[in-house]
Amino acid sequence: xxxKLLEIRNLAVEYHTDExxxxxxxxxxxxxxxxxxxxxxxxxxxxxxxxxxxxxxxLPSVTARIVSGEILFNGEDLLKLSEREMxxxxxxxxxxxxxxxxxxxxPIETVGxxxxxxxxxxxxxxxxxxxxxxxxxxxxxxxxMERYSEYPHQFSGGMKQRVVIAMALSCNPELLLADxxxxxxxxTIQAQVLDLMQSLKERLGxxxxxxxxxxxxxxxxxxxxAVVYAGEIVEYGTVEHIFDFAAHPYTLGLFGSLPKLDxxxxxLKPIKGLMPDPTDLxxxxxxxxxxxxxxxxxxxxxxxxxxxxxxxxxxxxxVKGGAV
Amino acid sequence: xxxLLEVRNLKKYFRVRAGLLHAVDDVSFTLDKGKTLGVVGxxxxxxxxxxxxxxxxxxxTDGQIFFExxxxxxxxxxELRRLREDMQIIFQDPxxxxxxxxxxxxxxxxxxxxxxxxxxxxxxxxVRKLMDTVGIASRFENAYPHELDGGRRQRIGIARALAxxxxxxxxxxxxxxxxxxxxxxxxxxxxxxxxxxxxxxxFITHDLSVVKYISDDIMVMYLGQxxxxxxxxxxxxxxxxxxxxxxxxxxxxxSIRHKQERILxxxxxxxxxxxxxxxxxxxxxxxxxxxxxxxxKLEESSPGHYVLCCRYKEINNL
Numbered sequence: 001x002x003x004k005l006l007e008i009r010n011l012a013v014e015y016h017t018d019e020x021x022x023x024x025x026x027x028x029x030x031x032x033x034x035x036x037x038x039x040x041x042x043x044x045x046x047x048x049x050x051x052x053x054x055x056x057x058x059l060p061s062v063t064a065r066i067v068s069g070e071i072l073f074n075g076e077d078l079l080k081l082s083e084r085e086m087x088x089x090x091x092x093x094x095x096x097x098x099x100x101x102x103x104x105x106x107p108i109e110t111v112g113x114x115x116x117x118x119x120x121x122x123x124x125x126x127x128x129x130x131x132x133x134x135x136x137x138x139x140x141x142x143x144x145m146e147r148y149s150e151y152p153h154q155f156s157g158g159m160k161q162r163v164v165i166a167m168a169l170s171c172n173p174e175l176l177l178a179d180x181x182x183x184x185x186x187x188t189i190q191a192q193v194l195d196l197m198q199s200l201k202e203r204l205g206x207x208x209x210x211x212x213x214x215x216x217x218x219x220x221x222x223x224x225x226a227v228v229y230a231g232e233i234v235e236y237g238t239v240e241h242i243f244d245f246a247a248h249p250y251t252l253g254l255f256g257s258l259p260k261l262d263x264x265x266x267x268l269k270p271i272k273g274l275m276p277d278p279t280d281l282x283x284x285x286x287x288x289x290x291x292x293x294x295x296x297x298x299x300x301x302x303x304x305x306x307x308x309x310x311x312x313x314x315x316x317x318x319v320k321g322g323a324v
Numbered sequence: 325x326x327x328l329l330e331v332r333n334l335k336k337y338f339r340v341r342a343g344l345l346h347a348v349d350d351v352s353f354t355l356d357k358g359k360t361l362g363v364v365g366x367x368x369x370x371x372x373x374x375x376x377x378x379x380x381x382x383x384x385t386d387g388q389i390f391f392e393x394x395x396x397x398x399x400x401x402x403e404l405r406r407l408r409e410d411m412q413i414i415f416q417d418p419x420x421x422x423x424x425x426x427x428x429x430x431x432x433x434x435x436x437x438x439x440x441x442x443x444x445x446x447x448x449x450x451v452r453k454l455m456d457t458v459g460i461a462s463r464f465e466n467a468y469p470h471e472l473d474g475g476r477r478q479r480i481g482i483a484r485a486l487a488x489x490x491x492x493x494x495x496x497x498x499x500x501x502x503x504x505x506x507x508x509x510x511x512x513x514x515x516x517x518x519x520x521x522x523x524x525x526x527f528i529t530h531d532l533s534v535v536k537y538i539s540d541d542i543m544v545m546y547l548g549q550x551x552x553x554x555x556x557x558x559x560x561x562x563x564x565x566x567x568x569x570x571x572x573x574x575x576x577x578x579s580i581r582h583k584q585e586r587i588l589x590x591x592x593x594x595x596x597x598x599x600x601x602x603x604x605x606x607x608x609x610x611x612x613x614x615x616x617x618x619x620x621k622l623e624e625s626s627p628g629h630y631v632l633c634c635r636y637k638e639i640n641n642l
Contacts, residue, residue, distance in 0.1 A: 043503040043504070043505060043506075044474075044503050156592050157367075158592055159592070186366035186367055186530060187366070187530065187532070187571060187574040187575055188366060188570055188571060188574045188589045189366075189592065190574065190576075191573075191574035191576075191586050191588060191589075192588055192589070194576075195586070195588060213503060213504060214576060214578075215504075215578035216575065216576030216577055216578040217576045218578070219576065219577065219578050219579055219580050219582075220576045220577075239580055240580060243578075243579065243580045244580070253505060254504060254505065255578070256508075257504045257505045257507065257508035258504060258508075258533070258578055259508075259511070259533045259534050259536070259537035259538075260533070260537075261532075261533050261536055261560065261575070261577065266515065267512050267515065268508035268511055268512055268537075269508070270505055270506070270507075270508030270509040270512060271505040271508075272509075274473060274475065274506075
């Protein structure tokens, strides 16, 4: 499974508003291998969703600018495709599950129609055949096909997310971008949906980019992890690297912030302060102001990627082939 | 010692087109001063309605509420006003619970103005003190909510709740809308305040790791009823009710060593409108049997540990 499906090189995305320029994604590199699930972890505003939207080129057209970079999908640069060619990729080769199933569906069309529409869009088949496949997809995600003609408001949140998953997987995409697919759901429903995604992924061999802020979800579903902070990937490695040998102070801070079920300590160890303003990023390390390990040089020098172990990359000048 | 808060057989029904919606159904608990009672459950289980009913933000259908030993089930307007000085609430969403047209200092000052026993200078001094307590720099005094991030907004919500020096605070999902690093800051702040001021919390959340961390006792709610209640450690060590077991097993643990045996529940929460008299969890329960159709009684399995399940002994080999 070492074959590269998606390779992002040096991607930078900015949002231009009247007042300021938001530096949302700053020169990131990322590889998604065939069949793997990679977790993009980070807080609100870190740039996770912008990365996913750049891959599909569905950024807001007025404000967003992809300043530099390449997004190679099966060796082809998606950023160089025409809009017409890109439409053939969206939904068929790369599909996306959005965070909020309540707003991702069209309220005035039946769920069955919405799935069939996506199938017909990408396959030269008859209406009836598309409908039949849509029924199969519903059954696949655990919804009886008798509900084909029902509208989104007749479904609960968990069921709606299943419909969205059915729609995303209906054309057998090679890559699935899942943007916080379970954040809006209750834990028991989240468990059902994660379980469903896992089994479908194994059956269909889809690669998944899972965007989440929940390290528990990552531990349970991902093969590798990229920790995103202020538009940069500050740490990347296998799930074992990140959970057992986390080296970047931000990653360590994230783990310290979590209440542990087996801990007796009466206080959490939060990261102090807030994420820097993306319109006015510090010039050295972006994490400098909040970092317990920070020293003078961190404020000046832009940290380079250090490979602390094969395949485990940390963006911190204090890390030299070992721990901090 | 009289408990600070006692709730007996509290019920809150809403009349809807399809019938009676049992939002809170026969809930009883006591809460001692300085302690935290955690209420967990999924959306629609009635936990928020419970918090609001205790505070008289909605009126109970039936049952009694005692505060410091005094019956406050149906207070007069004046009594309620005084009561509100002692009982406050922190809301879930710091984005919608603040008035966008009021500055930070106006928001925090409003309860002080309503109480009306301070001069303007005293009130300004008090607002500064409160801002300092919750960790908002004084330069934000004249800022408006839209200029602030979620963590700071929630700190304002806390400052406002503290302004009248309450004894009891209902915390309705106070950290659910925040990022983990900010969530940890707010939880620590709430624990510090509890220690300093001897505050009593009713802590409502769906996040089970947070609730274990902050609570002395925990109640698990399902469709308006308390299905299990126990001291926090006991609940996690000896989970008895099938629903609590499924709920706890569904939390994704942030560790790769921990191989989880997830109990996947069938289906979703059923309707709280005109529920059948038997166990409400029955339709999703893997242990459901004929006897579950009878009304269930809360039983004490060990001191302080209550469970609402007629088969709990069988299921857990007790």
